[in-house]
Amino acid sequence: MDWGAIVQNALRAAFGLEAAYFALAAIGLNVHFGYTGLLNFGQAGFLAVGAYGMGIAVTYFGWSLWVGIGVSILAAVVFALLLGLPTLRLRADYLAIVTIASAEIVRLVFRSARFQPVTGGSAGLQNFAGEFYRINPYDTGVYRLEAVYAGGVGPFDVVRVLLALALLWIVVDRLLPGRLPGSRRPRVAPSAADADESVASREVIGLREIVLLAVAAVILVVGLSPVAFNERRMWILTVGWGLVALTSLLVFLLMRSPWGRVLKSIREDEDAARSLGKNVVSYKMQSLVFGGVIGALGGLVFVIGNQSIQPDNFGTPITFFAYAALILGGTARVFGPVVGSMIFWALLSFAENALQQGREAGYISNDFLTSTQIGQLRFMLVGVGLMLLMVFRPQGIFGNRREIDLSVRR
Amino acid sequence: MPVVLLVLSLCLLAGTASAQERAEGVRGTLSNEVDDEDVPVEGAVITVADASGEEVGEVTSDEDGSFALDLPGPGAYTATIDVESLPEGVALRDEARATLSFTLNPGQNRPLNFFFGEDTRQRATTTDRALQLGVEGIKLGLIIAITSVGLSLIFGTTGLTNFAHGELVTFGALVCWYLNFEAGIPLLWAAPLAIVLGGAASGLLDRGLWRPLRARGTGLIAMLVVSIGLSLLLRYLFLYQFGGRTRPFAEYGRQRQVDFLGLGLVGITPKDMVSIGISVVVLVTVALLITRTRMGKAMRAVADNPDLAASSGIDVQRVISVVWIVGGALAALGGVLVGLGEEVSWQMGFQLLLLMFAGITLGGLGTAFGALVGGFVIGLFINLSTLVVPTELKNVGALLVLVLVLLVRPQGILGRAERVG
Structure with missing residues (x-):
């Protein structure tokens, strides 16, 4: 078994496109779940709305990519308002049910044949990222970090x-x-x-x-020497990680501000915040919009990096993966979702590569594990990991246990 | 009026049967479906012309409706069926489709279909379709009601929003499939066995996972996330074990619809009729058990207020165990019924889960009867909504109802306002 290649791939995954866009998705979730205590299980919906907002604006209306990004952000704001309106006055688990349902609605509508001329149906959208790569400052070549x-x-x-x-x-x-x-x-x-x-x-x-x-x-x-990317990947990664850094900074500043303290007080005790004269529903809505827009940016980074929008890339497991990354890194910590996402993808890549090589080297029998089953094993690992983390270390690696001790039933 | 559907298939002769000859050609079978029976069409004349319009062959269908014709070689052709030669009462569905153009490549197999007679889908009136969809909806609604009783009672008694409940549905269906298909046990025996195993598995899950978590005081949100992890783990374990294909049970596969109650209104397959019957009996039994027995009353007491129930001498842990076992068994039954009506797949339960949530939110989260009513309404609504929305979007309608209910009456139909934060 080539352990060098396995470690190399794991390192590559820690800095790759998945880690970058999951970091953004998890930062958004951190604002919702970590700082405000909102159980948003529809982050995949925000990613999808972000991706499709831009994709439809560019491919169907023929607008510029940069206008399309504005459309994405606007779409995420509208989606957050639609989600929040019926649920933010209710108990936390209602939001969980409605958000997971809404994310599925979004995916089903985008992949439906009825709207195929606009959304591309189950085949999705392509050919929208040209403008982005035209301003690529990196020359053609392979870049070792x-x-x-x-x-x-x-x-x-x-x-x-x-x-x-x-x-x-x-x-x-x-x-x-x-x-x-x-x-x-x-x-x-x-x-x-x-x-x-x-x-x-x-x-x-x-x-x-x-x-x-x-x-x-x-x-x-x-x-970081083994990590190498081509010029197009370098460009989207630069922008992606740049956005991660920017949003992290923004979250850091906002959560130290009076506004952020109100969010945290809502998480700790909603009634107390309300009795101090804070409009709790309004603050929750602002948090939902803010985190949702960060999620939409994640969706944009993902589809521009892949140069393709596929509706089934925005299924519910995406949200669960983002939660796993967030909880792994540490909820309610500025760098928790970022570090969590990097470690999450490095671990997944490590496990998959090790299993693949073990299979090829004959340590693992083909009867027990076929190569398609390794992909399924990834989901099982995430499932087990999520359960173990939540039971034994809910604060993740960097979190503070006291800060994430939430309860819905008051 | 007999529905006349005539299908003409053109296939290449140069398939496996006569691969050594390498001769291009066409063949097919003309069949005419009258009153659910295939009647061969004899004496229909089909002429084939090449690209220049010159006739290269003519063939007449035999008493089986079959015909075969060798053609000179690869190239573009048109096949025309002579409308005059068709038997009495057989007509083209679309006159413009009497001539079909096709291209023969060496070794290429390119089947072509002609449709005849009136389009049955257009023939059905809206009322007929509404009745038909209503029956389908009742079947689905009853299944959703059965599966969501457990989900709602578990929420009521423990406060857990169990995202892994759909996997209990899948578990029942898969166990039944393995017993039925792999072990060869008749479905009538395999199904009860699967339901018992489903209840046992659900009880073990409570004993091995959820009770220890409750004992160490794990928060409800943490448990919700644990249930999501469990759902992910189990779902992909099923995929790992069962594969991505959907598979039917060994028996009762395809059935023809019979006229329901002889009224000439609605067609229904016998297995769907049995499914509806079983569902109604089970739901009535569950309703009686919950209202009439000591355990049922204890369940409702715990769901209402666990502390008060405990202080009035109810063994809360025992009640919760029973709720898990009964809920799991009902979920397994729902899985078997879904597998019977459609087919068994690794994510059938998860697809049902969101509908269950819609149902119990509509009916009132945490109440047993709310789950029954809400699940039933959602199932009916989903199927009737396909009158106006495309079938692939029918679940969207149900989820939108969920959102609207929360906006207007968040406690649901049967819930009480004070339960909601």
Whole structure:
């Protein structure tokens, strides 16, 4: 078995198109679920509305791609309003049922033969991304992330070392609190029970530290060298990860603002927020719109990267995958969905490649596992992972357990 | 009035039968469906002309309605059926389709169909179609009602929105299929066995997964996400095991419709009639059990207020176990009935799940009778809606109803307003 190739593919997946668009979808979900406590199970619908808004504007109306992106954002806003209107006044699980149903409605309508002239039916839409690739700044060629400079110590090495040092710093800070100059003290005095918990978590190396150390080791030893993309993929990845960075920054700033604090207070206790004179339904709606638009951007990145819109790419499993990525990384953390998405796709790629190679090398019998069944195994792994995470570590790798302890029945 | 449907198929002779001759040609069978029976059409004359319009062959159908004609070689041809030669009472559905153009490639098999007689689909009036769809809708509605009783009671007693409930439906159908098709057990025995196994599996799921989760105080949203993970795991486990194809049971595969109650209004297959009968009996039994027995009353008490029920001496854990077992058995029964009416597939339950949610939301989340009423209404509505919307969009209508109900009367038909946040 070629472990080198397996690790290489896993690293590639961590930076690939799937990871980028799932990161956006999960950031949107984080705004809904993590910060506001809204159970949106129709994120696939937002992705689809984003993708089709642009696709229909360009292929059917013949508008410019950039106008089409505006249409996508508008469509996501309208979709969020339609979803929120009947459900935001009700208990959280109603929203879950309605959103999952609406996402299916959207998919069924888009793939229906009745609207085939507009939506392309089950075949979907193609030939809309030309304008995007026409302004591609990358020249034709294969780009290794390491080989942006030629020989010697380049800027990427500096970045690599700085990143690794920063990660190590965090780990040391966690293990030996207060020993490092300028390390943060907890701002709020924790209650007795919380203090016990945090002392306990500081005495042992937790999952968070192990993951950080592993990432630091990979960056220091392996670097990013095996990851290579062609010029078109480089361009959409640059834009995709750029959007991830921008939306993360926006979420970070907004959640520190008074607006974000109201969202979090709604998550913690809706009645309390209402009794303080906040219009809870309006804030929930704003959160639904904001997260939905981020999801629509994810859909845009996905279809422009693939240069094709397929209705069945927006089925309900997409939403569940995004939840898995979000919970893995850590709900209600700015970088939780981003790191979660990268790790999620790296793990999936690792598992699939390892199984595939194991099968080819004869370790796994063909009777037990055919190559189509490996693809199905992916869904089972996500299912098991989602269950185990939710039961044993609902805060994921980087989350705070106290912050995600939600309940619908009050 | 007899429905006359005449199908003319043109097939290449150069198939497997006479591959060594390599001769191009056409053949086919003319058959005329009268009162659900295929009557061969004898003496119909078909002439074939080449691209220049010159006649290259003529053939007359024999007493089986069959004909065969060798043609000079590959190329473009037109085949014309002589309308004058058709027997009395047989006419083309579309006069313009008496002549068909086709191209023969060496070794290419290109069947062509001619349709004759009146189009049956256009013949049916809206009332006829509405009645027919109504019967279909009653069948589907009863199945949705049966499967969603468990979903609604589980929600009522434990607060869990169980997204894995559809997989209990699929489980019942798949187990029944394996017992029936692989093990060769007659369906009449395989179905009850599958229902028992479905109940047992559901009970084990509660004992092995949900009860420990409740015991450690896992939040309801966390459990909802767990149920989604479980649904994903089970669904793809079914796909892994069963494959992506849909498959029928070994018996009662295709049945002809008989006239329902001899009124001449609605056609129905015997198995659909049995399915409706079983559903009605089961639903009435469930309704009686819930209203008349001690356990039924305890279920409703726990669904209403678990703490009050516990403090008045009801063994809440036992009630919840019974709810899971009964709910799982009913879901399995629903799966078997869906498999009987259509076919068995790995995601049949998940496709039904959203309709179940629509049904129990319509009827009132958490109430047993709400699930019955709402599921029934949704099933009926879905089928009747195909009078105006395309069939592929029929589920969209049901889901839209779900959204509208939440907008107008979020507690559902039978729910009480205070249950809703």
